[in-house]
Amino acid sequence: MTADELAAAVTEAVPESLTAHEDGLDMPTLTVAPAKLVEVATYLRDKLGKNFLSAVTAVDHLGYGEDVAGYFGTERGRDVNAPGSWGAPMTVAAPSKRFAVRYHLAHAGSGPPERVRLQVWLDDGEEVPTVVGVWPTADWHEREQYDLMGITFAGHPNLKRLIMPTDWAGHPLRKDYPIGGEPVQFTDAE
Numbered sequence: 001m002t003a004d005e006l007a008a009a010v011t012e013a014v015p016e017s018l019t020a021h022e023d024g025l026d027m028p029t030l031t032v033a034p035a036k037l038v039e040v041a042t043y044l045r046d047k048l049g050k051n052f053l054s055a056v057t058a059v060d061h062l063g064y065g066e067d068v069a070g071y072f073g074t075e076r077g078r079d080v081n082a083p084g085s086w087g088a089p090m091t092v093a094a095p096s097k098r099f100a101v102r103y104h105l106a107h108a109g110s111g112p113p114e115r116v117r118l119q120v121w122l123d124d125g126e127e128v129p130t131v132v133g134v135w136p137t138a139d140w141h142e143r144e145q146y147d148l149m150g151i152t153f154a155g156h157p158n159l160k161r162l163i164m165p166t167d168w169a170g171h172p173l174r175k176d177y178p179i180g181g182e183p184v185q186f187t188d189a190e
Contacts, residue, residue, distance in 0.1 A: 001114065003028035006048075013047065014039045019121075027104075027115040034120050034128050041118065041134040044105060050116055052108035053131070056141035058101050058149040062175040065094025097121040101128055101151055122151065130156040148173040 001009075006028050007021035017036035022029050032040050044050040103118040120128050130153040131138045142153040143162040150171035153159055161168065170177055 001028070001048075003030070006030065006116065009048070010040055010043060013043045024117065027117050029117040029119055031119045031121065034122065034126070037118070037120055038129050038131060038134060041103070041105075041131045044116065044118075045134055048116075049107045049109075049114075050105040052106045052113075053103060053135035053137050053141070054106055054115075055104040056101065056131075056138060056145055057104070058099055058145045058151050058173075060149065060173070060175045061095050061098055061100065095121065097123045097126075099124070099149070099151060101145065103131065124150075125152075127152045127154040129154050130159075132157060147171070150174060 003021045003023040007018055007030060010030060011018055014036055017032055017040050018030055019033055020031040030040070099122045101120045101122060104115065105118065106113040106115045122128055128151065130142055132142065132153075132155075139156075139158065140162065142151075142156055143159060145151045146153060146156075146159055147161045147163050148171055160166070164172065
């Protein structure tokens with residue numbers, strides 16, 4: 001199913017739920033209004049057979065709209081041996097909000113997996129509703145994103161740190177998280 005066909009089916013079932021859609025290289029992507037996320041997820045699970053949530057990820061777009069440097073690939077990947085790809089500066093268009101929370105769905109069972117990506121855009125401090133009621137495995141995935149990125153999932157049954165110590169300050173995968181370190185002592189080996 002193409003992104004256009006999927007978007008049409010979702011829009012008919014849950015009006016005013018999608019803000020955008022695209023055919024990605026690996027799977028169709030639907031951008032969902034946060035308030036409609038649970039309805040869209042339930043529809044995809046119950047009517048379109050997306051019964052497997054494989055991942056919940058978050059991306060911090062802080063700094064987009066400015067010159068950023070890095071390895072920029074194409075549809076065919078990137079050539080890490082090409083000198084032009086080593087830290088090439090590039091201006092990347094800024095999205096309207098800072099964070100993208102992405103849900104990777106598939107059909108587990110007979111037949112092809114037919115994967116789909118749901119995407120929700122949030123600003124710092126905005127909440128997204130939990131999908132634990134739709135896919136119980138989201139419990140761990142959402143806790144991980146809360147712990148490492150600071151994304152708050154409204155209605156989550158047990159939203160607390162999962163990986164970092166409970167007294168840890170901040171969320172280490174955010175782009176504005178201070179990179180620290182400890183000095184290393186070296187001795188002269190003669």
